[in-house]
Amino acid sequence: MSLIVQKYGGTSVGSVERINAVAARVAAWRERGHQVVVVVSAMSGETNRLIELAKAIQPRPAPRELDVLLATGEQVTIALLAMALQQIGCPARSYTGAQMNILTDSAHNKARIRDIDGARVLADLAAGRVVVVAGFQGVDENGDITTLGRGGSDTSAVAIAAALKADECQIYTDVDGVYTTDPRIEPRARKLSRITFEEMLEMASLGSKVLQIRAVEFAGKYRVPLRVLSSFEEGEGTLITFEEEVVEEPKIAGIAFARDEAKLTVLGVPDQPGVASRILGPIAAANIEVDMIVQNIAADEATTDFTFTVHRNDHPRAIEILQEIARELGARQVLGDERIVKISLVGVGMRSHAGIASKMFAALAKEKINIRMISTSEIKISVVVDERYLELGVRALHEAFELDVPA
Amino acid sequence: MSLIVQKYGGTSVGSVERINAVAARVAAWRERGHQVVVVVSAMSGETNRLIELAKAIQPRPAPRELDVLLATGEQVTIALLAMALQQIGCPARSYTGAQMNILTDSAHNKARIRDIDGARVLADLAAGRVVVVAGFQGVDENGDITTLGRGGSDTSAVAIAAALKADECQIYTDVDGVYTTDPRIEPRARKLSRITFEEMLEMASLGSKVLQIRAVEFAGKYRVPLRVLSSFEEGEGTLITFEEEVVEEPKIAGIAFARDEAKLTVLGVPDQPGVASRILGPIAAANIEVDMIVQNIAADEATTDFTFTVHRNDHPRAIEILQEIARELGARQVLGDERIVKISLVGVGMRSHAGIASKMFAALAKEKINIRMISTSEIKISVVVDERYLELGVRALHEAFELDVPA
Numbered sequence: 001m002s003l004i005v006q007k008y009g010g011t012s013v014g015s016v017e018r019i020n021a022v023a024a025r026v027a028a029w030r031e032r033g034h035q036v037v038v039v040v041s042a043m044s045g046e047t048n049r050l051i052e053l054a055k056a057i058q059p060r061p062a063p064r065e066l067d068v069l070l071a072t073g074e075q076v077t078i079a080l081l082a083m084a085l086q087q088i089g090c091p092a093r094s095y096t097g098a099q100m101n102i103l104t105d106s107a108h109n110k111a112r113i114r115d116i117d118g119a120r121v122l123a124d125l126a127a128g129r130v131v132v133v134a135g136f137q138g139v140d141e142n143g144d145i146t147t148l149g150r151g152g153s154d155t156s157a158v159a160i161a162a163a164l165k166a167d168e169c170q171i172y173t174d175v176d177g178v179y180t181t182d183p184r185i186e187p188r189a190r191k192l193s194r195i196t197f198e199e200m201l202e203m204a205s206l207g208s209k210v211l212q213i214r215a216v217e218f219a220g221k222y223r224v225p226l227r228v229l230s231s232f233e234e235g236e237g238t239l240i241t242f243e244e245e246v247v248e249e250p251k252i253a254g255i256a257f258a259r260d261e262a263k264l265t266v267l268g269v270p271d272q273p274g275v276a277s278r279i280l281g282p283i284a285a286a287n288i289e290v291d292m293i294v295q296n297i298a299a300d301e302a303t304t305d306f307t308f309t310v311h312r313n314d315h316p317r318a319i320e321i322l323q324e325i326a327r328e329l330g331a332r333q334v335l336g337d338e339r340i341v342k343i344s345l346v347g348v349g350m351r352s353h354a355g356i357a358s359k360m361f362a363a364l365a366k367e368k369i370n371i372r373m374i375s376t377s378e379i380k381i382s383v384v385v386d387e388r389y390l391e392l393g394v395r396a397l398h399e400a401f402e403l404d405v406p407a
Numbered sequence: 408m409s410l411i412v413q414k415y416g417g418t419s420v421g422s423v424e425r426i427n428a429v430a431a432r433v434a435a436w437r438e439r440g441h442q443v444v445v446v447v448s449a450m451s452g453e454t455n456r457l458i459e460l461a462k463a464i465q466p467r468p469a470p471r472e473l474d475v476l477l478a479t480g481e482q483v484t485i486a487l488l489a490m491a492l493q494q495i496g497c498p499a500r501s502y503t504g505a506q507m508n509i510l511t512d513s514a515h516n517k518a519r520i521r522d523i524d525g526a527r528v529l530a531d532l533a534a535g536r537v538v539v540v541a542g543f544q545g546v547d548e549n550g551d552i553t554t555l556g557r558g559g560s561d562t563s564a565v566a567i568a569a570a571l572k573a574d575e576c577q578i579y580t581d582v583d584g585v586y587t588t589d590p591r592i593e594p595r596a597r598k599l600s601r602i603t604f605e606e607m608l609e610m611a612s613l614g615s616k617v618l619q620i621r622a623v624e625f626a627g628k629y630r631v632p633l634r635v636l637s638s639f640e641e642g643e644g645t646l647i648t649f650e651e652e653v654v655e656e657p658k659i660a661g662i663a664f665a666r667d668e669a670k671l672t673v674l675g676v677p678d679q680p681g682v683a684s685r686i687l688g689p690i691a692a693a694n695i696e697v698d699m700i701v702q703n704i705a706a707d708e709a710t711t712d713f714t715f716t717v718h719r720n721d722h723p724r725a726i727e728i729l730q731e732i733a734r735e736l737g738a739r740q741v742l743g744d745e746r747i748v749k750i751s752l753v754g755v756g757m758r759s760h761a762g763i764a765s766k767m768f769a770a771l772a773k774e775k776i777n778i779r780m781i782s783t784s785e786i787k788i789s790v791v792v793d794e795r796y797l798e799l800g801v802r803a804l805h806e807a808f809e810l811d812v813p814a
Contacts, residue, residue: 016460016463016464019464020464050483053423053483053487054486054487054490056423057423057426057427057487057490057491057494058490058491058493058494061490062489062490062493064500064501065486065487065489065490065493065501066486066490068482068485068486068489068501068503069482069483069486069487069490071482072479072482072483075475075476075478075479075482076457076460076476076479078475079461079472079473079475079476080460080461080464080472080476082469082472082475083461083464083465083468083469083472083473083476084464084465086465086469086472087464087465093471094471094472094475096475096552098505099550099551099552143506144506145503145506
């Protein structure tokens, strides 16, 4: 007997029929002798409906009240799923985030989990009940309702699995696992049966939408075995393992990409200490997240060019801020480019294998794809290219690294 | 400066526009220097939508989970109303029943309030905030969400007013006060500017839908001044007073009626001690509430006829139970009648005025209305008549007691 935490997203619980299907699946796990905790999202469409309702009243809804409102989405689902389980003879009990004491900080709309009190849930499991918990939500130390932000249900599930010392955390979604790249871009993309945490972290942060990055971080930190599976089909899905467990390891796990970035460059910045923080400070102060950062020495050697990428939505605001800073710094010009994408090669094997970067650049060059920016980490190489080269670039890399061939 | 608790029902918060209108009204009270706590129901239609969703999954929804589900209705409203208040510059904060520690017993779907912790709310009021509380819901000592049953928001408002020692509890509804009888039945019905608690209690229990009976009971017990007003029109509404405050008192306050009753009779029951409890015990055990009870000696003097009324929905089940009991008791026959209504005359003046009952029976006899059952209390006389006589009976009594003439 093992203790399993399962998470079902909005699409998986999007209707009465689907809730019944989830109940049947959960009950089957319990009948096989497992203890099951189920974490659910709001029914698909519900969160958007609530946000629209809020915006009709307050264009920028008050964060505390928005959380009170949004938390109702999952609360509806937990009640309905608990009913569906009881209807098929499976004892079940639901808990909101507050009821389960999912303690978070007070950053409304994007709170972080601090602690979880699993005592009541463990008592229910011992009594043979399935426990159904509202994902995405928690409570701060004042008793105010908080939410973790979009996709936070994955994080809830992993955090609960960590708190309960679960044997596995299963994330049920509308895809059947993690692929070498997006099959809509490269039909020969292959499902991975395993991927390391570090690789998954890079894949998630680089735009693979299968798992929320904070959930992967949490799983890594507390060493929670995580599995991604389909809620509509049977299958083993993809297990996210700790590196040491992987026996035979492919060099490259997959190719991630992000379409929603934009590039900003400040040309002719004085090459002095503190310039980077003078530029990025006001950007950060405006709550704009920066992704890649590259600094090159300019031709004249007294100045430098400073380039970084942000989310495409933040591009207009970032340009405004940069123009102000550029004036103050005496920089030559500010350039912006919204028509770029980022493509990244991810794999723990990269660490010990030279030549992967050059093979990557060669594969792109062969297709005459101009690389606009490069950034590397221990287990990934990212390039920024014009957005029209996205599909071509992904397919070229997929083929060059033979990702369609099982390792 | 006074502390006012205002309650707005589902129709009053049924749309974004109406929520904005409520916000404007609340903000105006605050600007006049009052501290305001607002108790709200779910948006109209929402509770029914949730119940239908539940029933699509579980024909008889598990009571604990149904409460988790239904509590989301008011939670949506409190968040939206707090946003609407903030949007017009009025500081506001929302609380669910659990957050405000509205402690109830554990009788899911029909819980009773035991205690309320007003500390946090009083701090908010002192800080100049309007406090918005979810009606209809609470939390039991295990931390499980409970609901008070339909109309429970009135009870929430009164209980909160009592806990905060509010100066007045205002119930905003879709009518502008309490009338001598239903104006849809008798167009000459007159709005009362005052009514005593005892009269209101009888009016509410006898089918006047303006206020929930438990709310009136609560207000009486804790001596909370209660006022019924329209949320759509301006006006003073009806103040529900304590008897001793009423200077000049009409004999009759109004005429209430209930369409949703059914009558059951067990004929030829042995006239022995304990028979009444033998009959009503199993009815109570089936959670069927009994309203009027009448027992007559039958012709043969060794047996008696036992008659009582129940809610029409419970009639089929009650008949089944009675047939079983009748067999055990050796009773002659069980009769049921679903086509009856109850009409009641209510007024504290009745106590000291003989002749009201005879005047009532004479007025009905004049219209050839046959009285099937009679039951009296200190301040009301109820009769059961065939349902086709409802309108005629109400109008005859309204005229006989000159209720259209201001006292």
